[in-house]
Amino acid sequence: MTLQRPPVNSLNLDLLKEMSKSLDEIAKNKSKAMILTSASPKVFSAGLDIMEMYKPDLKRVEEFWTTLQEVWFKLFGSNFITAAAINGHAPAGGCLLAMSCEYRVMTGGNFSIGLNETALGIVAPNWFMDTMTNTIPVREAEYALTTARMFNVEEALKVGLIDEVATDKDDAIAKCKGFIGKFDRIPALARSITKLKMRQAAIKRLQDGRREDLNEFLQFVQNPKIQKSLEMYIQSLKKKA
Amino acid sequence: MTLQRPPVNSLNLDLLKEMSKSLDEIAKNKSKAMILTSASPKVFSAGLDIMEMYKPDLKRVEEFWTTLQEVWFKLFGSNFITAAAINGHAPAGGCLLAMSCEYRVMTGGNFSIGLNETALGIVAPNWFMDTMTNTIPVREAEYALTTARMFNVEEALKVGLIDEVATDKDDAIAKCKGFIGKFDRIPALARSITKLKMRQAAIKRLQDGRREDLNEFLQFVQNPKIQKSLEMYIQSLKKKA
Amino acid sequence: MTLQRPPVNSLNLDLLKEMSKSLDEIAKNKSKAMILTSASPKVFSAGLDIMEMYKPDLKRVEEFWTTLQEVWFKLFGSNFITAAAINGHAPAGGCLLAMSCEYRVMTGGNFSIGLNETALGIVAPNWFMDTMTNTIPVREAEYALTTARMFNVEEALKVGLIDEVATDKDDAIAKCKGFIGKFDRIPALARSITKLKMRQAAIKRLQDGRREDLNEFLQFVQNPKIQKSLEMYIQSLKKKA
Numbered sequence: 201m202t203l204q205r206p207p208v209n210s211l212n213l214d215l216l217k218e219m220s221k222s223l224d225e226i227a228k229n230k231s232k233a234m235i236l237t238s239a240s241p242k243v244f245s246a247g248l249d250i251m252e253m254y255k256p257d258l259k260r261v262e263e264f265w266t267t268l269q270e271v272w273f274k275l276f277g278s279n280f281i282t283a284a285a286i287n288g289h290a291p292a293g294g295c296l297l298a299m300s301c302e303y304r305v306m307t308g309g310n311f312s313i314g315l316n317e318t319a320l321g322i323v324a325p326n327w328f329m330d331t332m333t334n335t336i337p338v339r340e341a342e343y344a345l346t347t348a349r350m351f352n353v354e355e356a357l358k359v360g361l362i363d364e365v366a367t368d369k370d371d372a373i374a375k376c377k378g379f380i381g382k383f384d385r386i387p388a389l390a391r392s393i394t395k396l397k398m399r400q401a402a403i404k405r406l407q408d409g410r411r412e413d414l415n416e417f418l419q420f421v422q423n424p425k426i427q428k429s430l431e432m433y434i435q436s437l438k439k440k441a
Numbered sequence: 442m443t444l445q446r447p448p449v450n451s452l453n454l455d456l457l458k459e460m461s462k463s464l465d466e467i468a469k470n471k472s473k474a475m476i477l478t479s480a481s482p483k484v485f486s487a488g489l490d491i492m493e494m495y496k497p498d499l500k501r502v503e504e505f506w507t508t509l510q511e512v513w514f515k516l517f518g519s520n521f522i523t524a525a526a527i528n529g530h531a532p533a534g535g536c537l538l539a540m541s542c543e544y545r546v547m548t549g550g551n552f553s554i555g556l557n558e559t560a561l562g563i564v565a566p567n568w569f570m571d572t573m574t575n576t577i578p579v580r581e582a583e584y585a586l587t588t589a590r591m592f593n594v595e596e597a598l599k600v601g602l603i604d605e606v607a608t609d610k611d612d613a614i615a616k617c618k619g620f621i622g623k624f625d626r627i628p629a630l631a632r633s634i635t636k637l638k639m640r641q642a643a644i645k646r647l648q649d650g651r652r653e654d655l656n657e658f659l660q661f662v663q664n665p666k667i668q669k670s671l672e673m674y675i676q677s678l679k680k681k682a
Numbered sequence: 683m684t685l686q687r688p689p690v691n692s693l694n695l696d697l698l699k700e701m702s703k704s705l706d707e708i709a710k711n712k713s714k715a716m717i718l719t720s721a722s723p724k725v726f727s728a729g730l731d732i733m734e735m736y737k738p739d740l741k742r743v744e745e746f747w748t749t750l751q752e753v754w755f756k757l758f759g760s761n762f763i764t765a766a767a768i769n770g771h772a773p774a775g776g777c778l779l780a781m782s783c784e785y786r787v788m789t790g791g792n793f794s795i796g797l798n799e800t801a802l803g804i805v806a807p808n809w810f811m812d813t814m815t816n817t818i819p820v821r822e823a824e825y826a827l828t829t830a831r832m833f834n835v836e837e838a839l840k841v842g843l844i845d846e847v848a849t850d851k852d853d854a855i856a857k858c859k860g861f862i863g864k865f866d867r868i869p870a871l872a873r874s875i876t877k878l879k880m881r882q883a884a885i886k887r888l889q890d891g892r893r894e895d896l897n898e899f900l901q902f903v904q905n906p907k908i909q910k911s912l913e914m915y916i917q918s919l920k921k922k923a
Contacts, residue, residue: 237900302587321869323876335580339817339842342880346784346873348866360580382588386564387670391587394564398583447727536741542826576821623829628803628911632828639824 201226211248211293213260216267220285221276232388233281233374233380236301238288241381242311247292253421254430265417268293268366269327269410276300276331277403279392283379286362289326291316299331302395303379304362305372312350312394313361319348321429323420325413336360384395442467444479451490452534456499457508464515473629474522474621476614477530477542483552488533491561495671504660509534510568512552514580517541517572518644520633526613527603532557532591536602543604543636544620546613553591560589561671564661564681566654569642579603592673637681683708686721691774692731695742700750705756708722714870715763715862718783718856720770724793729774732802735903736912747899747900750775751809751892758782758813758887763865763872768844769851774806781813784877785861786844787854793831795843801830803911806833807900812884818842835918882917 201222204211221437226234238361252264274281275297282301290306290313291299296303298304298313306313315332317324324332324345332341336359343349363379367371385389396403406413442461445664453656467475479485482605489634493505516523523542531547532552539545539554539585556573558565565573565586573582577600597603604620624632637644647654661667668677683704685691708716720726721911734746757764757779764783772780772788772795780786780795788795797814798808806827808813814823818841825831838844848854865873878885887897902908 302583318868318876319870321872323879326879327583329879333579337578337842338815338880342784342816342877345876345880346868348868360578386559386589387585389666390559390564392561394559394586395583396571397564397567398586400578404769422768425871539709543824574820575824578819578870601819627800627828627830630907631800631803633806635827638805638808638811638825639820 201232201236202239203237203245203331207240208246208289209238209240209294210246210251211268212249212252212269212377215249216264216271219271219436220267220274223271223278226280227274232280232319233283234384235283235285235376235380236275236297237285237373243288243294243310244284244286244290245294246289247296250430250434254434255392256298256421257369257426258273258422260419262414262418263420265414268349269401269406269413272296272300272327272331273403273406277396277399279396281380281383281391282367282378285366285369286311286313286374287369287372289313292322296328296331297334299361300435303376305364305366305375305379306356306362307366307372308353308366310352312352314348314350316344316348316350318346320433325416326409327406327413329420330405334399334402351389442477442478444478444486448481449530450479450481450535450675451485451487451488451492452509453493454505454508456490457505457512460512461515464512464519467521468515468519471523473624474524476524476526476617476621477516477538478526478610478614479503483530483537484496484529485525485527485531485552485554486538487530488534488537488642490674491671493665495604495636495669495675497660497662503655506655510647510654513541513568513572513647514644516639520637520639522621522624522632524617526607526610526617527552527554528613530554530608537569537572539574540602541549546605546607546620547594547597547603548609548610548613549594551593553593554597555591557589557591559587562667563675566638566657567650568643568647568654568680571646575640575643597613604639618643623632683718684721685719685727687909688723690725690728690771691722691776692728692733693750693751694731694734695746697699697731698746698753700854701753701814702749702756702759705753705760708762709756713762714865715765716760716850717765717767717858717862718757719767719851719855722770722916725776726768726793726817727779728771729778732912732916735908736916737909738903740781740784740900740904743903744896744900749895751895754770754778754809754813755885755888756783759881761878763862763873767854767858768795769854771795778810781817781843785858787846787848787857788835788844789848789850789854789860790835792834795836795838796830796832797827797830798830800828802915805876807898808891809810809880809895810890811885812887816881818883827896828850835913844849863889 206214282304284298284301286298286306289311295313295315315324340359364375447458524544525542527539529548530552535554536554554675556565581600607615687697691882764784766780767781768780768788771793777797797806822841846857848857
């Protein structure tokens with residue numbers, strides 16, 4: 201599955217819907233495995249599209265968040281094997297997608313990865329946190345989440361946020377295939393049940409609190425202070441461009 | 442406590458009953474500590490005896506699983522100090538026994554340890570998983586459980602699945618005694634309550650779900666696909682022999 | 683906030699009340715951050731004052747424990763940034779205070795830190811344990827808590843019980859300020875909500891079990907065996923002095 205929404209694979213409603221549909225198809229085809237990567241040369245995914253949150257239409261923004269939840273359920277809780285070939289920057293939602301996979305290979309270079317929501321004045325929801333503590337130690341997660349830490353490739357490898365470093369995208373995909381090959385002689389059903397049992401607590405937590413999680417997000421995007429800081433952020437991006 | 446069921450200490454109903462009784466006696470004697478090891482030169486324990494699961498008598502297999510649960514309660518939740526001198530291979534149930542102790546010393550050499558259930562098409566139950574995440578990080582546990590990873594001694598030491606490496610069985614037992622000696626000046630009651638508080642969540646989880654866990658296992662052994670893969674596995678063992 | 687109760691900052695009722703009041707003031711002043719350190723040259727804090735537990739007046743000891751719970755809620759669950767400049771020994775309650783902060787810098791030298799309650803025949807309550815597993819891995823916490831392990835500075839750094847080593851108190855405070863400086867461009871509200879979400883499970887656990895936790899402590903201090911071992915410990919201290 202290749203993310204292809206130039207220039208930086210911002211996750212807007214359309215892209216999330218596409219992803220949700222693709223994940224359904226992969227499941228229906230009884231595919232053995234999926235590798236998630238990006239068509240952009242320098243960005244894996246820039247995360248949630250801020251324009252979906254800025255001066256939002258309530259109905260659309262509700263669908264936006266619900267679809268993001270669905271993508272996570274289908275990716276984090278997939279029956280098939282998932283690996284991320286992270287061939288560029290992966291902040292916020294981009295990092296979430298990568299962490300939702302079972303294995304992460306990142307191309308070396310000047311790229312960074314992390315849940316840096318707080319830098320924009322945003323709070324990562326509980327399931328982002330659960331996905332992170334499924335990957336790195338609690339102590340590292342608290343530090344990273346509060347300080348909006350972006351890990352470079354070496355740091356990400358050291359803390360366990362990624363599993364391997366690759367020289368380029370092809371190498372990253374080859375290494376993901378190497379991971380997938382480990383399951384060649386493992387019965388698929390036992391493998392997938394085992395995975396889901398390990399992830400059950402986090403999945404159940406969002407299932408049980410899905411409506412509450414949506415309400416929290418809706419309140420958040422309707423908060424004038426948040427709108428103000430999004431506006432300032434968007435203007436700073438425009439100046440850069 | 443020395444496991445002695447040649448050639449590989451497969452955990453059948455009889456051995457589990459013996460272990461359960463021995464653990465009761467150790468508790469009744471108010472023994473300070475217990476070291477778990479094997480009489481076999483190359484195998485700590487090969488894990489659950491597959492013959493208990495193959496074409497099972499329902500009443501016996503129910504007792505088999507219930508007794509395994511009991512052994513775990515008595516070992517993982519013991520008041521006395523527990524250490525494992527792992528003097529050989531420790532796959533699946535063998536690894537579970539070792540992880541249920543408070544300290545693990547493994548003899549160097551060509552031995553390996555891990556919960557490799559998925560390789561046989563089996564799913565480790567929740568309490569196997571809880572015992573593993575009590576020992577190594579969640580991320581490492583998910584990877585190891587899904588890929589049926591067997592750790593060699595160096596890998597096991599690095600990830601924390603074992604605490605020390607020994608030159609041979611005597612050295613392993615000496616090192617276990619070294620661990621036990623750390624408690625010489627620690628009041629026993631405070632020590633054991635502290636241990637049980639740390640393990641309480643995992644113990645309670647199986648206590649609350651004990652019947653459900655048994656039912657899951659009974660359904661599992663009555664599944665024709667599972668019987669088929671057990672049959673194939675047994676035949677592959679016969680060919681080797 | 684500087685602990686100043688010579689010679690070793692034992693946490694008695696008066697000091698805990700002072701701390702509770704100071705933490706309220708810091709919160710009311712909307713201070714950005716707080717650094718916790720000690721006025722003593724060699725001890726950060728020796729932990730709970732054993733004299734509060736020895737032959738206790740029931741009303742006072744109840745207030746003592748309730749105030750300790752309050753200090754923990756206000757420190758572990760603070761909105762403002764917290765860092766500990768650990769300029770000396772930090773056993774038991776001293777370690778708890780340090781672990782309740784978000785960052786720990788310890789001055790090098792012959793100092794040690796750890797939850798060594800079991801050495802005195804005391805059991806660390808659940809929230810001490812939760813605070814520790816928020817900082818170091820579960821496996822390390824079980825080992826440390828049962829063996830009453832005191833970590834030297836190098837060991838503490840390696841396991842993650844502290845984050846940095848300093849040459850002296852000034853350097854420790856400077857390094858804490860360095861940590862606090864990481865939040866200069868992070869919106870304060872997003873930061874504090876993120877912190878509290880990460881700590882929510884532990885906070886809720888004590889909130890829900892606060893009365894039960896108090897009762898456990900009251901039973902504990904009324905146990906003749908505990909009084910006996912406290913007496914022996916106090917006499918051994920007198921002999922040393």
